Amino acid sequence: MPTTRSHSALCRPRSSSKRSSHLPQKPKVDTNRILEEVSDVATFFKKEVKKSHLELTKLRIAKKRAEKALYRARAMQEDLKATVERITAARDAVARCDVCKGCASRQLVLVECGHVSCYGCLRNWFRTCLREEIDTDSTIIPEYLRQRPVTAETSSMDLYDGGYLDVVRYDCPVCEEPVWMKPTEVNNFSDFFEAVNGVLGQPKNRIVNDPHLSDPVLWKDLFHDDIQYV
DSSP states (O other), rough: OOOOOHHHHHHSSSOSSSHHHOOOOOOOOOOHHHHHHHHHHHHHHHHHHHHHHHHHHHHHHEEEEHHHHHHHHHHHHHHHHHHHHHHHHHHHHHHHTTTTBBBBEEEETTTTTTTEEHHHHHHHHHHHHHHHHHHHHHTOHHHHSSSOOOOHHHHHHHHHHEEEESSOOEEEEETEEEOSSSSSOOTTTHHHHHHHHHHHOOOOTTTTOOOGGSSSSSTTTTOOOOOEEE
């Protein structure tokens, strides 16, 4: 027969001494050590913030210096561009032929009026003047001397030696001032022109030199010492 417990035994609380002996003990908190660690962390972050602030200040200073340098560089670039444009305009103005408006590396000046032209323009113009003289006296000039174009140095000399032409009337292609002297080439202009082109580059409207510019005497087929030019 099973044993029954009395009501007083059932209601009696169990002893807690045995149960509490099995619970883990709470560790003691080292407050000082925690405060030291927190202080170390705070000090570390203060140093990092200060360091970051210094780096940021340096970056701001460097940025301002870079911006100033960029501004100066852009200003210098604009000044250089303006200078190059002025020199280019001056080069083109000095080298410009008064007839075709191209840039000539070798320039010829008409002493009588001072107009400047390239050799090709002057040569073609003087040949036109000579052609007009031939057409004016076409009735007495032999056919072989009237053929177009007027050929080389023998043309005007043959006309003169044969008595067909006593006077050659040349004039300026710009102002029509009479020309009686050979055009004069500007000394050393070609060297100056090429030196400037080495820096600025070739002009867009540069004139191709006439092949007759390589002749020892430029005007041998148009100007002769024994012919009068009016």
